[in-house]
Amino acid sequence: MTLQVRVWRGTEDGSFQTFEVPRYASQTVLDVVTHIQRHLDPTLAYRYACRVGMCGSCAMTVNGRARWTCRTHVDNVARNDRLEIGPLRNLPVIRDLVTDMREFFDKWARAKGQFKGSRTRNDDFEKVVPQTTERKAVDAGIECIGCGVCYSACNVVAANPAYLGPAALNRAWTLVKDEREMSNPDRLRAVAGDAGCHACHTHMDCTERCPKHISPTAGIAGLKKEIVKAALRGEL
Numbered sequence: 001m002t003l004q005v006r007v008w009r010g011t012e013d014g015s016f017q018t019f020e021v022p023r024y025a026s027q028t029v030l031d032v033v034t035h036i037q038r039h040l041d042p043t044l045a046y047r048y049a050c051r052v053g054m055c056g057s058c059a060m061t062v063n064g065r066a067r068w069t070c071r072t073h074v075d076n077v078a079r080n081d082r083l084e085i086g087p088l089r090n091l092p093v094i095r096d097l098v099t100d101m102r103e104f105f106d107k108w109a110r111a112k113g114q115f116k117g118s119r120t121r122n123d124d125f126e127k128v129v130p131q132t133t134e135r136k137a138v139d140a141g142i143e144c145i146g147c148g149v150c151y152s153a154c155n156v157v158a159a160n161p162a163y164l165g166p167a168a169l170n171r172a173w174t175l176v177k178d179e180r181e182m183s184n185p186d187r188l189r190a191v192a193g194d195a196g197c198h199a200c201h202t203h204m205d206c207t208e209r210c211p212k213h214i215s216p217t218a219g220i221a222g223l224k225k226e227i228v229k230a231a232l233r234g235e236l
């Protein structure tokens with residue numbers, strides 16, 4: 001049994017190249033890409049690290065949809081023994097399957113995605129009680145692995161490259177709900193602008209595609225409510 005695999009080669013103006021790859025049980029899409037690079041064309045560029053769904057580095061577009069490739073089984077996505085594998089959408093292509101993630105993570109910084117607490121290294125750890133409503137609201141969101149799948153799936157990012165996007169806004173949401181956090185007025189100001197959460201059209205593509213079952217859409221809706229409350233308090 002073999003697979004016909006079309007793989008993106010080159011940069012933005014590249015094209016697909018077809019490879020024939022042996023097929024076997026429990027094979028992942030990342031296994032397919034690795035076979036091509038190790039046995040058919042060592043110049044193929046791609047990225048991965050953990051192979052177990054933790055690092056977020058292996059995301060690619062597989063048969064038209066963004067996915068984490070190390071946890072995507074060929075049996076679930078191949079159509080008529082064919083696969084098409086490309087780089088993530090909405091990001092510049094460095095080469096082949098490797099995208100430039102700088103803008104993606106710069107947007108986390110623009111959404112004030114850095115934790116800012118009040119304790120110093122001389123203080124005891126500040127504990128967060130897991131059962132509080134605030135903490136439970138971000139149970140899923142804090143598991144984000146920064147894979148970029150949601151960002152690649154978002155049509156608003158495609159239409160408006162300045163839009164902060166679902167991952168950065170999900171990060172902001174987790175910090176807004178963190179009771180230790182000291183800089184939430186700044187954070188809410190950062191995500192309230194034209195490129196922030198009000199640009200979201202609630203398409204839910206991010207939520208449908210997130211491999212960690214996070215709902216950035218729900219977090220963005222939560223941010224909108226927090227912005228209104230902060231505005232009424234006169235904090236924005």
Ligand code: SF4
Nearest residue numbers: 154200201203204206
């Ligand atoms: S819900 Fe918002 S962030 Fe998510 S894909 Fe749709 S427009 Fe993008």
Ligand code: SF4
Nearest residue numbers: 144145147148150210
């Ligand atoms: S929210 Fe989900 S899809 Fe988006 S970067 Fe985080 S883990 Fe990946």
Ligand code: FES
Nearest residue numbers: 051055056058070
């Ligand atoms: S290689 Fe780490 S998440 Fe896929």
